[in-house]
Amino acid sequence: MSSTSNAPSTSSTAPDAQDKDLKAFDRWRKSVSWITGVGLTPDDHARRKASQDVEAEEAMWVRCEKWKADLMKNSPAVSFMLKHLQQAGCNLTTDHIHCQPCNMTRAGGFSPEKGILLCQDGFWSKSHMEDTLVHEMVHMYDHVKFKVDWKDLRHHACSEIRAANLSGDCKWSREIRRGFYTFSKQHQDCVRRRAILSVQQHPDCAGDSVRAEKAVNEVWESCKADTRPFDEIY
Incomplete structure (x- = not known):
């Protein structure tokens, strides 16, 4: 009476292992192409650029918010303006200072209705943002203190x-x-x-x-x- 082995044969597992290797290599190849841009179709290039643009904007927003919080807490000039704005009747908080993408012709802005704008993609250093923030705070001070038209x-x-x-x-x-x-x-x-x-x-x-x-x-x-x-x- 012949016995039947339950162990899988080598011939049945080799194709599965090879298929897994090919899939892993294909994933690696696509990953490298996405990073380098080599071998992508025009549609893939467009999607890659859009993804990179979103990631870059998110990174600049995070940096802007981080610098803003630090300046509000640690900058002597910003703290000085915060104190005098409060004395003039304006309690300026981080909620009134907005980090947003802008065109490259400016670094900030002030609106009596919307508050202070910081152009998140327009700063080359934290000190640049500090000068810009103080600049806009002077506008806000003038608006509150001197009733600028x-x-x-x-x-x-x-x-x-x-x-x-x-x-x-x-x-x-x-x-x-x-x-x-x-x-x-x-x-x-x-x-x-x-x-x-x-x-x-x-x-x-x-x-x-x-x-x-x-x-x-x-x-x-x-x-x-x-x-x-x-x-x-x-």
Whole structure:
């Protein structure tokens, strides 16, 4: 009487093992292609780029929120502005400061209705964000303390002068990075230039640099001399 073995034969397992190896290799190959972009179809390239863009935006948002929280807690200039905003009747919290993607022409913004915008993809360092945050906080301070009429070009120009003057936005290292190497009246020239550029974006200017410069010149002396709430230029 012949006996029947229950052990699987070698011939029946080899194809299964080979199939598993091929599937593992295929997964590895696809993974490498996704990382490197080599061997992908046009549709795969589009999906890969979209995925990378989403991941990059998420990473920049996380970085922006982390830096924002640190600056709100540890920056002397930000803490100073928080205190004076509160004294002026504005209790600014992290909920009023929004990290969002922007176009690359700016680093931040202020809206009386929406609060402060930090352009998460526009910062090359935490100190850059600090200067931008203080800049926008000066706008908020002006809005609360001096009841700025943002439709008025002269009002807008005055706040832009003060924000550029007091925020650190025009310190020498920042100007060098922008490609300006002036040693005589560097700070003054920067404040004037950046105020004009900002006022140009006012709806009533529509990019008219002559009108923007006229508005800045009309309020220049009084607004540049006004360093409130700082005792001197930051």
